[in-house]
Amino acid sequence: MTKIITEKQRELLFRSEGAKSDRYKNLFLFLKRNNSITMEDVEVYKELSDVLSYIDNLLIACQREWNISEDKPFNDLGINYKILGRSCDLCGNKPLRYEHRIVNIMNGNKLVIGSECAKEFGDEVVGTLEWAKKESEKAARRQDVETTIPGIRKFVDSSKDFIRNLPIILPTHLNEKWENQRNIVSRYYNEFVELKKRDIKDIKREWIKVNFIKSEIDEHIKENMHKQHIANRDILLWLINNRKAEVLDMIRNDGGFLSWGTLHRIYEENLMEETLKNLNDHLLKLGIKYKSFNSKTRSVTLKFNRKKRTITASVPYDTLILHFGGVLFNEEVNDFDFYNILNETKVEGRESISKILSFVSNNSLKYILTDKYLEDDEVIFFSENNYYLIKVNTLVNSCKSIYISRAKNNDIDNYINYSKKRIMSRTQYSIYKDIKKETKKLKY
Numbered sequence: 001m002t003k004i005i006t007e008k009q010r011e012l013l014f015r016s017e018g019a020k021s022d023r024y025k026n027l028f029l030f031l032k033r034n035n036s037i038t039m040e041d042v043e044v045y046k047e048l049s050d051v052l053s054y055i056d057n058l059l060i061a062c063q064r065e066w067n068i069s070e071d072k073p074f075n076d077l078g079i080n081y082k083i084l085g086r087s088c089d090l091c092g093n094k095p096l097r098y099e100h101r102i103v104n105i106m107n108g109n110k111l112v113i114g115s116e117c118a119k120e121f122g123d124e125v126v127g128t129l130e131w132a133k134k135e136s137e138k139a140a141r142r143q144d145v146e147t148t149i150p151g152i153r154k155f156v157d158s159s160k161d162f163i164r165n166l167p168i169i170l171p172t173h174l175n176e177k178w179e180n181q182r183n184i185v186s187r188y189y190n191e192f193v194e195l196k197k198r199d200i201k202d203i204k205r206e207w208i209k210v211n212f213i214k215s216e217i218d219e220h221i222k223e224n225m226h227k228q229h230i231a232n233r234d235i236l237l238w239l240i241n242n243r244k245a246e247v248l249d250m251i252r253n254d255g256g257f258l259s260w261g262t263l264h265r266i267y268e269e270n271l272m273e274e275t276l277k278n279l280n281d282h283l284l285k286l287g288i289k290y291k292s293f294n295s296k297t298r299s300v301t302l303k304f305n306r307k308k309r310t311i312t313a314s315v316p317y318d319t320l321i322l323h324f325g326g327v328l329f330n331e332e333v334n335d336f337d338f339y340n341i342l343n344e345t346k347v348e349g350r351e352s353i354s355k356i357l358s359f360v361s362n363n364s365l366k367y368i369l370t371d372k373y374l375e376d377d378e379v380i381f382f383s384e385n386n387y388y389l390i391k392v393n394t395l396v397n398s399c400k401s402i403y404i405s406r407a408k409n410n411d412i413d414n415y416i417n418y419s420k421k422r423i424m425s426r427t428q429y430s431i432y433k434d435i436k437k438e439t440k441k442l443k444y
């Protein structure tokens with residue numbers, strides 16, 4: 001006997017608004033007297049003759065009136081559900097273990113139904129109810145595992161930040177041990193909560209290992225955090241923020257310590273300042289003094305002092321540390337001497353530049369300095385009816401060592417010649433001077 005309308009569907013129709021229209025009056029009256037409608041009934045009873053034409057749509061419409069209840073859509077009555085003896089509002093089936101609460105959006109009617117009847121409602125309701133059921137089960141699981149291992153949820157949520165909150169960078173083996181173990185614990189925890197096959201015992205076993213590793217890390221920190229060249233948390237954060245993963249790996253491979261190979265790749269401000277302060281002790285022995293540092297341009301200004309001659313010159317921090325940083329690590333740096341360092345620098349400041357220029361002019365055999373345009377990095381020398389426009393920067397840096405060493409040197413004329421931009425005739429020279437005069441006027 002095929003049922004057109006089951007007992008359950010009858011209940012649904014009674015509780016929904018859609019079936020109350022006058023148009024379904026015959027159906028409604030029939031259902032009041034009968035629990036269901038069969039195919040036979042449709043053939044026998046005249047008032048049911050048109051039921052088949054609309055019933056499927058009417059049922060869908062009625063199902064659509066129902067939504068899951070916002071207030072606890074799913075409730076697990078627990079293992080003692082049989083004692084409670086709850087029954088389904090729709091089919092009367094009991095006892096229910098799982099209560100599904102749905103509400104009619106047209107009339108506000110509420111129903112507490114079992115899992116089977118929940119399937120009667122639209123895909124959306126069924127989907128949401130299933131989701132709500134899963135979430136409820138997950139919550140119960142989380143509670144279970146938290147009772148066994150207090151603090152586990154917090155650990156899973158925040159253990160990735162553990163390393164970056166330590167005062168120093170860990171060596172590779174400890175870092176990997178930690179990462180590996182926290183991944184295992186997190187994975188097992190999530191598998192357990194996600195209702196996959198996983199035992200709390202597995203989580204507990206791995207959790208105990210976490211604590212062992214933690215105390216190993218603590219011990220390492222206590223032993224090393226005050227040692228020289230240990231890489232601290234500021235450096236770690238700088239490396240992370242500047243995406244220097246490969247430098248971080250190098251430091252970890254060096255046991256968490258800085259080395260000559262990594263120091264010149266890190267531009268964390270405090271580290272740079274401290275490094276220069278330490279380097280100054282070594283520079284002073286050579287007659288070089290660390291004068292100032294611009295952390296924005298990373299330019300280091302040094303003062304070179306020899307035989308009562310001084311030059312101020314600058315060098316990029318990276319270059320300085322790359323070439324000579326080894327002395328900070330007691331490594332043998334063969335070229336750590338006065339002139340090698342001077343060679344890496346650029347003469348800085350009008351005073352130093354002027355000193356070298358007049359030295360060049362006084363010691364040149366062929367050339368005489370006639371004009372200075374230092375703001376344009378140009379000077380003009382005169383020789384044998386010609387005027388030589390010279391790049392100051394090139395000339396001064398070629399001659400700085402000669403100047404400061406007071407050594408006899410016959411190459412000065414060659415250096416002037418190397419530094420020339422162009423040679424001018426007397427006429428060209430006077431035009432050039434006029435132009436300079438005009439542009440100077442315009443500037444002021």
Ligand SMILES: [Zn+2]
Nearest residue numbers: 088091114117
């Ligand atoms: Zn039911």
